[in-house]
Amino acid sequence: MCGVVGAVSHRDIVPLLIDGLKRLEYRGYDSSGIAVNVGDEIRRVRRVGRVTEMEAAVLAEGLHGSAGIGHTRWATHGGVTEPNAHPHISNGRIAIVHNGIIENHEEKRAELIAQGYEFSSQTDTEVVAHLIDFYDQQSHDLFDAVRRAVRELHGAYAICVMALDRPQELVAARMGCPLLIGLGNDENFVASDVSAILSATRRVMFMEEGDVVRLTREGVDITDQNGTPVQRDIRESEVSLASLELGPYSHFMQKEIHEQPKALSDTIDAVLGAGFSPAVFGDDSGRLAAAEGVKILACGTSYYAGLTAKYWIEAIAGLPCSVEVASEYRYRDAYVNPAHLIVTLSQSGETLDTMEALKRARELGHRTALSICNVSESAIPRASDLVFYTRAGAEIGVASTKAFTTQLVALFTLAITLGKQRGRVDAEAEAGYLEALRYLPGSVQHALNLEPQISSWAQAFASKQHALFLGRGVHYPIALEGALKLKEITYIHAEAYPAGELKHGPLALVDSDMPVVVIAPKDTLLEKVKSNMQEVRARGGELFVFADLDSQFSDSDCVHVIRTPRHVGILSPIVHTIPVQLLAYHVALAKGTDVDKPRNLAKSVTVE
CATH class of the missing domain: 3.60.20.10 (Aminohydrolase, N-terminal nucleophile (Ntn) domain)
Structure with missing residues (x-):
């Protein structure tokens, strides 16, 4: 700012x-x-x-x-x-x-x-x-x-x-x-x-x-x-x-959404060249191998990337992982295990709350800090022991897009690296994860091709005052990210919940004026998500569903379905990020808001 x-x-x-x-x-x-x-x-x-x-x-x-x-x-x-x-x-x-x-x-x-x-x-x-x-x-x-x-x-x-x-x-x-x-x-x-x-x-x-x-x-x-x-x-x-420069695009946000296949490919290249190695993070002294847990410090969109990583790190590496809002962590007396790896996430590398949270972690005794950042030589990487630079390129739009998805690639790489060091990822599994990364930019491009269908939903949202986003498991943070994007650039009040929490309160809000966006990939929780969708329909809610190509969904009255590419497994959260970004962008166009410079917000938050 x-x-x-x-x-x-x-x-x-x-x-x-x-x-x-x-x-x-x-x-x-x-x-x-x-x-x-x-x-x-x-x-x-x-x-x-x-x-x-x-x-x-x-x-x-x-x-x-x-x-x-x-x-x-x-x-x-x-x-x-x-x-x-x-x-x-x-x-x-x-x-x-x-x-x-x-x-x-x-x-x-x-x-x-x-x-x-x-x-x-x-x-x-x-x-x-x-x-x-x-x-x-x-x-x-x-x-x-x-x-x-x-x-x-x-x-x-x-x-x-x-x-x-x-x-x-x-x-x-x-x-x-x-x-x-x-x-x-x-x-x-x-x-x-x-x-x-x-x-x-x-x-x-x-x-x-x-x-x-x-x-x-x-x-x-x-x-x-x-x-x-x-x-x-x-x-x-x-x-x-x-x-x-904008080039052929109408807004930087649109440009940056469409730059994601290249940004992801450029970021993944560093991993493909070295494999899931601590060298990717600049670690040549066993710092990652010594970690007994992970604590992620971040703000805003980066915080949601951290929440996604928590699922990966605990499931793949078998390490405890906590995710903290940096602006809160810096002011509280937190539990400290000095052997827990501190991970900071910041697009600019200058986010004041994240920088101060890192200083607080050092004061509390944490020995090793890893920065995941998009700007070389910025303050947070310079204050860290290890660094992973995402290769998203300049991000101009205030609402972060390609910085978020490249952070997810970095965090996924960290999860696999930690798992490999602990004997939980064998050579066959590592090869499978590398193959998934190779195919990711193509899957993201397929998701971008859905833009005309997503833009057709925009008018249905433009006249609304509120919206609800639902996801389960590792896709819940993507629902949070979708709600944030809608809030940031359209000024529509949006909230996200784990779909299973509907009946514990949010269901009271559902009516015909509350569009409900559902992230419904074909994973082990799909049937649970379908049940949650029935809860919405029974209360007169209108559903907008992002499903995988091979999911069994069909359009009906008040149920609108767009199918993203075939389920890509563990990297599905990254692919499902694209539709919620495009939805927010096109709703903002329909409302006529300032997409790249939303009111009251700044790109680089350098004050409290």
Whole structure:
């Protein structure tokens, strides 16, 4: 959530700032702005709404400059208003953009008011601007002023600052929120995501916790908060600009749903090359073999991937597995077995709650942590002992699709690897599991071919206020994921339950206005699911059933059936994810909601 971009260059950087903010729109925001140092003043344009509205105002003002900062804001402190939008300016001389939350802002605000500072916004960010100005007036050294200011901040931040009297200098700092430096020729950049600067450079340095960086056209200097110089590796970004473009698709979510066969194939290739080996996770010292159990920490969609993995890990590896909501785990006194493997799931690798949960697990004594992540060199993998990088490519749509299914492949690989190490998976079984992975992308493509049939259901949902999703066993988390997708992008209230729980409460909600989506693969629980469906029909409910090709279902009044490919066995949850994603997408189209930027939500959740 929120996006930062800044540049100091030999050329006009306004077009680059605007392009960067457009590429950061996927993170979620409600206002945007840029500020440019033009020598005799810092000129600023801010607007509530989309970046295009701010861009039109910039063009109308003829704004130009060779050093500047930009921001897309997702409101936390203070409402969605132009005075609360970034950049914020202190005394006409210090401009700042900021991601994160400053927890002690009220205390600092009171101190600064006592010093004579006046506030024009409700934000915690303006506190930081005034605090930096306070120290800069003492030292006349922006680099030093930022270091002194951030030492007093409690919370999470990624900031970029410029001063009127240093027109060719930016200073950036991070703690808890992602920030990186881009290196160019006679120009340098700062951004919260590499996508914002890809049009200018691929050479990047990832800032670490506590880093403070000074950028000029000639180079960058990095220190810790106390001024001690530090070094960071220069890396070449592998993200392609093409992956950030829509191409023939109407929305990024649609594009990313259809990219899943390739994303899965790319992720599976690493497994096919090495087999179910600990080397796939970077384990060359027996850490996985030593695990006595597994604890998965995740949020949102990733949490549902973890719930699916619990079925696989316990059934195949014979190890106890618990799945925790990261935002809850970090604040409770949990049972600890230091020999339990900690597994964190995060698409971005920067999810604050998951990162803090990992820190909590370390504090409690857990010895080994494995990160499953889609973004190389992000914070959570760097803080982990073992890493599995999914190869989903850039995911722009706020509602996660291909990141979820590739996480499932990674977790399935973990389950088989742990089972193999414990003698529960022999050579014949391993070969069968590898064959299942080989066929998975093709099965997913077959499921994608059902899109026209699924879209025909959309109008039946578009006028509804509520929906119910049912699944059993390993498909129950897929029902949860389907309900989440419908909520996220259509704003229809949706809930998911294990189908056997209907009679324990949810059945009271069922009537002709409550569509019920059922995931009904041809597995050992199919007959139980059919009985649950009869409970719905007896109460006048309308059923929408995703069944396997070889399941014995037929359409009738108020029972609508779409058949996914023939049952693919243990990987069936991944295939059945595709229809619920497509259903949510087409219902959103029917309702006319903003598919890629649903209200109130952000892609990368870097605040509590």
